Amino acid sequence: MxxxxxxxxxxxxxxxxxxxxxxxxxxxxxxxxxxxxxxxxxxxxxxxxxxxxxxxxxxxxxxxxxxxxxxxxxxxxxxxxxxxxxxxxxxxxxxxxxxxxxxxxxxxxxxxxxxxxxxxxxxxxxxxxxxxxxxxxxxxxxxxxxxxxxxxxxxxxxxxxxxxxxxxxxxxxxxxxxxxxxxxxxxxxxxxxxxxxxxxxxxxxxxxxxxxxxxxxxxxxxxxxxxxxxxxxxxxxxxxxxxxxxxxxxxxxxxxxxTHAREFRALQPLWTAVRSAAPSVVLDSGAVTTGHGLRALLAVRDLEWRLARRVVEIRDGQLQLRGWYDVDTIEAARRGALAAHATPAEVDAVVEAAALASAVRARRAGLPLHPHEVAEVGLAEAGADLRQELEHLVRVARAWNGPVVAAALAETAAAVEGPARAHAGSVPAGDEA
CATH class of the missing domain: 1.20.1070 (Rhopdopsin 7-helix transmembrane proteins)
Structure with a gap:
């Protein structure tokens, strides 16, 4: 036996x-x-x-x-x-x-x-x-x-x-x-x-x-x-x-x-930037579901729901910040992406990342809303479902710290510094990130 x-x-x-x-x-x-x-x-x-x-x-x-x-x-x-x-x-x-x-x-x-x-x-x-x-x-x-x-x-x-x-x-x-x-x-x-x-x-x-x-x-x-x-x-x-x-x-x-864990962590820099510039998009900043820092990077529970929540919060932040989009930065990023022979999807991601980065920069600098409409500057429309939204926002997050967006921000930095100094202290303390 x-x-x-x-x-x-x-x-x-x-x-x-x-x-x-x-x-x-x-x-x-x-x-x-x-x-x-x-x-x-x-x-x-x-x-x-x-x-x-x-x-x-x-x-x-x-x-x-x-x-x-x-x-x-x-x-x-x-x-x-x-x-x-x-x-x-x-x-x-x-x-x-x-x-x-x-x-x-x-x-x-x-x-x-x-x-x-x-x-x-x-x-x-x-x-x-x-x-x-x-x-x-x-x-x-x-x-x-x-x-x-x-x-x-x-x-x-x-x-x-x-x-x-x-x-x-x-x-x-x-x-x-x-x-x-x-x-x-x-x-x-x-x-x-x-x-x-x-x-x-x-x-x-x-x-x-x-x-x-x-x-x-x-x-x-x-x-x-x-x-x-x-x-x-x-x-x-x-x-x-x-x-x-x-x-x-x-x-x-x-x-x-x-896949969800990889996407959740890929969106972390983008979500952190949006949260810093528009903190009201996070419904419960202390909850594990939308945590940040090391706790978010090590998240293992409820990833599908947490990921959907993160996408919604990023999109809500974009809506709040679209009035601060800078057309010159957007166009500079578009030219840079096309010069780098990026695919159409990558161009859309770079443009959206640059638009959001310019808005975060303007918001942090205390600049007022732009007097003209800048929300209709050829940004990609939202995806038809969560999967498409995720894939697009992950590309945006990767472009966020990429060289094209950095170059576009540097190219337009001089145009922002003057207005920022002129409006220094004009933003109420409660609105500062």
Missing amino acids: SDPVAFNAVYLTCGLGAYLLLAFKVRAVWRAPSPSLYTLTSCLAFPATAFVVAAPAVYTTVDRLTGVPNLATLLVYCLITGFSASGTVQTLLWTRPDPDRAWDLSRRSVRWVLLLAVIVVAMMITLFLTADLSRVDSAEHPLDFDTTYAEIPSVTVFLLLYQAFFALSLLSIGVVCFRYARTLRQPWFKRGVCAVAVGSWIALGYGACKVAAILACANGAHGPTWELLSTSVAPVFAAAGAALITIGMGTPSAAAWA
């Missing part, structure tokens, strides 16, 4: 790793519930719990508390059946062309999957509870239950029914995910879906090893070869497949978080 200590380490590591990712998914469900998130959460909760219960230390504890030897085996196999159903439902939702209508379009198929899973679980429970395990051995077998009791006909059917449903689901998940990955454009999402597919197919090796050992032992061919195949080789496939599936399901979320 294999070493229980090693199985404790491997199974608990897999289970706790899945629980860690599950915690993030539960939080996402709490904030924005959806059928897809519910099923994705189930895809993590079922196998995470199964791995923990399958660890020999937990397995024997469950049996001791319930007073039913090897009951943990039934619990583990029912949990994996729940994962099989959840994974199949998740692929049905993923592959619908219209995500907003995915649940409506998939509802009938989902019902059939769930109904089949319920029937399989009910049959497994009946077969297990009616089997007389004591006729073979009344001891606990956390690692070799399958090969020990395979000679009992009802246990053989129980085990093969579980393996059949599990294998069918894994095969379906793998095929659908590979097909779905070909339609995806987002690199990390595509990699995550491919990892789920590969993990599902690797986990099929677990079923192949188990079925071979079960059939051999059911026909009386007990021996170290089948014991090794069932208790050592099969779990390797299970652990490797589960690890890849868990990584695949977590990859899109991790990639999205990394």
